[in-house]
Every structure is written in structure tokens, then in C-alpha cells.
Amino acid sequence: MTVAVVVDSASDLPNELADALEIRRVPLNINIGGVEHKDGTELSREHFWELVRSSDQLPKTSAPSPAEWVPIVAPITVTTTSSTPVAQDIRALASGV
Secondary structure, three states: OOOOOEEEHHHOOOHHHHHHOOOEEEOOEEEEOOEEEEEOOOEOHHHHHHHHHHOOOOOEEEOOOHHHHHHHHOOOOOEOOOOOEHHHHHHHHHHOO
């Protein structure tokens, strides 16, 4: 049995570990000073802390939307005990069907 692990970036896994274990990550949304950033893709740890130090507001985070999970999860071929692939269920959920 093959297992795929998908987490959001709140897991704070080091890139080397996630890559070595083939763990897929979906970035959190981080708002600092009214500007939205994608954790780990548009915003490095170093840049995050620079922005925190220079801002008079604390950062705010939000979970990735279902639509943001789709490109990460959809390529995973998984079937459940039902005949519907899990990725298909996730795409339907994200599109509101």
C-alpha cells in the first residue's frame, strides 16, 4: 500500500525532510501589514521575520482554501472502498458541486 502525505505549511517541516519523504505541502496565507503572502513560496522564514520586525501589526494567518489544495492533491491517484476516487471528491468540494 502506498501512502501520500499532504500537509499545510503550518507543519513547518524543513524542506530537506519534506523532499526526502515526498511530503506535499500547501502554503498558509500570511498577511503582514495588509499584504498577503504565501508561506514558503512567496515568503521565506528570513523575510517573514524581517517583515514582522518592521511592521507595527502582528501577522495574521489563514488556512489554504479547498481550491488551493486541489493542485497538490488532485494528481494523487487514490481510491477508497467506494468506486469514487478521493481526488475527484476533493475537486468537487473545491468547485462547490
